Amino acid sequence: MILTELADVLDSRRESSPQTSYVAQLLQSGEDKILKKVIEEAGEVLMASKDGDKHHLIKEVADVWFHTMVLLTYHQIRVEEVLQELQQRQHVSGLAEKASRQPQ
Numbered sequence: 001m002i003l004t005e006l007a008d009v010l011d012s013r014r015e016s017s018p019q020t021s022y023v024a025q026l027l028q029s030g031e032d033k034i035l036k037k038v039i040e041e042a043g044e045v046l047m048a049s050k051d052g053d054k055h056h057l058i059k060e061v062a063d064v065w066f067h068t069m070v071l072l073t074y075h076q077i078r079v080e081e082v083l084q085e086l087q088q089r090q091h092v093s094g095l096a097e098k099a100s101r102q103p104q
C-alpha cells in the first residue's frame with residue numbers, strides 16, 4: 001500500500017544527507033520546522049477547498065498527508081498505527097449505528 005511504502009522510504013531517509021533528500025533535510029531541521037510545514041500545507045488545503053478546483057485540492061491534501069507522515073517518522077510512529085486507529089473507529093462509532101440502537 002502506498003502509505004506503508006512511503007513510510008518505509010521516509011524511515012530510510014534518517015540516514016540520508018540533507019543535500020540529496022528533502023525528507024532528511026526536514027527530519028534534521030527538527031520538530032518545529034516539520035510542524036510549520038504541516039500548518040502551512042493545512043492552510044493551503046483551506047484555500048484550495050475554497051477555490052473550487054478539485055485537482056488543486058487533491059494536491060494540497062497529498063501535501064498535508066506527506067508532511068504529517070514526516071512528522072510521524074520524526075516521532076518514530078508507524079503509519080500503520082494511525083491506520084489501525086481509524087480501523088478501530090469503524091467498530092466503535094457511527095451515528096447511524098447509534099440511532100439504530102435508540103428505542104423508537
Ligand SMILES: N=c1c2ncn([C@@H]3O[C@H](COP(=O)(O)OP(=O)(O)OP(=O)(O)O)[C@@H](O)[C@H]3O)c2ncn1[C@@H]1O[C@H](COP(=O)(O)O)[C@@H](O)[C@H]1O
Nearest residue numbers: 006009010013016020021022023024025037040062063066
Ligand atoms: N511526497 C513527497 C513530496 N511532496 C512534496 N514534497 C516536497 O515538499 C517540498 C515543499 O513544498 P513547498 O511547495 O512547500 O516548497 P517550499 O515552500 O519551497 O519548501 P520549504 O522551503 O518551505 O520547505 C518541495 O520541495 C517538494 O518537492 C515531497 N518530497 C518528497 N516526497 C516523497 O518523499 C520521498 C523521499 O523524498 P526525498 O527525501 O527528497 O528523497 C520521495 O520519493 C517522495 O515519494
